[in-house]
Amino acid sequence: MTDKPVSAPRVRTRFAPSPTGFIHLGNIRSALYPWAFARAQGGDFILRIEDTDLERSTQAAVDVIIEGMAWLGLDHDEGPYYQMQRMNRYKEVLAQMQAAGYVYPCYMSVEELDALRERQMAARQKPRYDGTWRPERDKQLPPVPEGVQPVLRFRNPQGGVVAWDDKVKGRIEISNDELDDLVIARPDGTPTYNFCVVVDDIDMKITHVIRGDDHVNNTPRQINIFRALGHEPPVYAHLPTVLNEQGEKMSKRNGAKPVTQYRDEGYLPDAMVNYLARLGWSHGDDEIFSRVQFLEWFDLDHLGRSAAQFDEAKLRWVNAQHLKAMDDDALAPLVAEQLQKRGIAADERLPAICGLFKDRCDTTVALADWAQAYYADVTPSADDLAKHVTDAVKPAVAALRDRLAAADWTTPAITAAIKDTLAEHGLKMPQLAMPVRVLVMGTPQTPSVDAMLALHRREIVLSRLQNV
Template sequence: MSTSNVRTPVRTRIAPSPTGFLHLGTARTALYSWAYARHHGGEFVLRIEDTDVARSTQDSVDQILASMAWLGLQHDEGPIYQMQRLDRYQQVIDQMIAAGTAYRCYCSPEELDAMREAQKARGEKTRYDGRWRPAPGKVLPAIPDGVKPVVRFANPPDGVVTWDDLVKGPISISNTEIDDLIIQRPDGVPTYNFAVVVDDLDMRITHVFRGDEHINNTPWQINIWHAIAAGAPLPNYGHCPIILGDDGLKLSKRRGAVSVTAYEDAGYLPEGMLNYLARLGWSHGDDELFSLEQMVQWFDGSHLAKSPAQWDPAKLAWVNAQHLKAADDGRLAGLVVTQLAKRGIAAAADARLAAMCALFKDRCSTTLELTDWLAMYFAPVTPSDEERAAHLTDAIRPALATLVAQLDAAAWDKAGIAAAMKATLTQHGLKMPQLAMPVRVLVCGRAQTPSVDAVLALFDKKMVAERLQSF
């Protein structure tokens, strides 16, 4: 879509249902909507579609808001709650009934079931048969006592609904394929396909990015739009392909998906997650790694994929690792403090911890992995029996005793520690691995670390001596 054809001001929205966590597909849609608005200097609206009263919860709302905040996708308006707009929906319903574009239907669930079974028996497509739809000369059934009606949209009986999808190109669906859907339940609460149209109209939404499971809803929404706002320009719709899980099936809230906040808890960075999500359905040349600012600059609504993308945890880890390497060490220190606190370990996000992050972050994909490394500086370590047997032999004990003495007299920095180790090697006729490996096992709890002098320099000097003498 060329920038010259974009209606202004651009207004996009994300409208999650608070019936569970914000999952990855919705997060990707939020990213595209936010980036498109930012690219065009427009506005991004957060709407909470909470008309599923039985399943909507405040916990879900809180989780959605927390997820959006963590991702850094700040909204310009909202959150707007549909259940606070019931008077507005009723106003539109009344106008539609008066105009003949909606009508009350008194069918019971049993009648509807019987209707569908009869249609199946005749080999017909199951659909509402319009028995309560007014028409010239038509005699409607008697209104049953004590039955609260639903309100149905009087969908056009013929013609074709066509729109030029931002992702999939021109799409056409015949009105004969869709029926008179319910737009208001007996309790007065509107249904999704009606409320979303009123909201998009009132909120002046110009572009709607969403999952392609909504394609079949779009003809109803376009027809309702024309019924309540004839002549008003429709939003531009862009239906993004689904995200597939490892098993090739749809990744959804009900099957296999993980909440956005779970990835925060697992130590992913928001910029890593956003970078990965962006590439699940969009590309900018061969660029694999980019910042959010770069995406805003590039995301003009073009280059959106038509085919489903597959979730790849290994690729996500790689992308996050690159962002972790580039992250500010002081910021990482703060994230590690939070992770340590979950393990009951108190630490301060000071210059020393930032230096630890700088030393170890190249080895990690997440701040959780980084915390796994840095916990050794704050809590006791327990080397494995295999590493103790391989590296902690009686033959190395005299050299370790010498090293303790050398370190006690050394300047406590990388150069001083390196000099103390060199002197110990010379005195005992050893090569570096013969000394460095047991030192790592005793002090760090593992045989593999970055340069041992750099690692030890960040420890408390007394702690190093105590651990070397624990052998």
């Protein structure tokens, strides 16, 4: 009789942002990879808001997290869970650990701790808590000071190492003697970040923790707490930092924009996912790919080890490729939204307008700029008028206007009217097309002039060509 193979546990990942500032692209990449891994593996993606920093956490920041993820299509299967709503659970686990001897009260004051650190630094030692209040066999603890609320410290193992195989960084080993006894509850009883994270990851059955490498120093402490609670830690993947264009860590202080601002600036969610995916992960030399391809290809084995640098020009290029490939009927509502912000209502022509102009655009805002000429007045520049709408060409423009007034309003009929006017006046196409573009669209550069005119209302074209 053969043993049945043990099936791997269902993949469960999480994104656990702290709502202390508006979420930017560096943060959201830490949501993209766990989301993609859960989707690629048929697992679950959990959203958890780590809001225990009461002074700095804001509801506005929470809203931007949820709004930004919804815009990018990073849907969560569970949550959002809020740590502040789980305080009773943390305190219950703290009590269990204290009863089991893994946690002890420490009455060292902030002043005493500062003085200890100063002495250690003067002696060129690593500043760390020295275990004054750590209970040991045959050890005499100091007398408990009156009126002092203790912190609770985790009794970190002594000797040996904490080791894990990081999916990005490879094998990491930290000596337990490098780690002091971590504060896991403040004097008012509020549990601290490193403790709450472990309880959450256990309760939520998280199998893979994919997060920024600024958490590497927390990981050995968290692993020791996992083991004290009788659980093996999840698989870790610590992602390299995302740098801004100046090579500094991307942050709000360094000018990083909230994710939702890219939506307002006319970027497409699939293009953002494509661009962010390449900031630390690759599939061969593929630069442009769909969301479906990304999820087919994504794994933790091709995550990059070095910091990735944000490049807005590259992002705009990626967005332009997605814009060109997008179906006109799907693009039109996004452009209509941009027009609506300008007080302009679009109509049934908008998909065809998008199809005509999208190859020239890198955002839906740029596409709305072109579409606006079909729904609102245009004001050509004095320079363009002087350069293109000359006295020599005005008779030809007037003749074209007369032909267009009588022609069928179709692209072939408009093409014929233009050709007849060119022949009548002995002109080449640019000599007539440029002034027509300037008068009708406000610019000398547009796609083919007949296709551009055909999408306009006849009366608008005739009115604008009369302004010569």
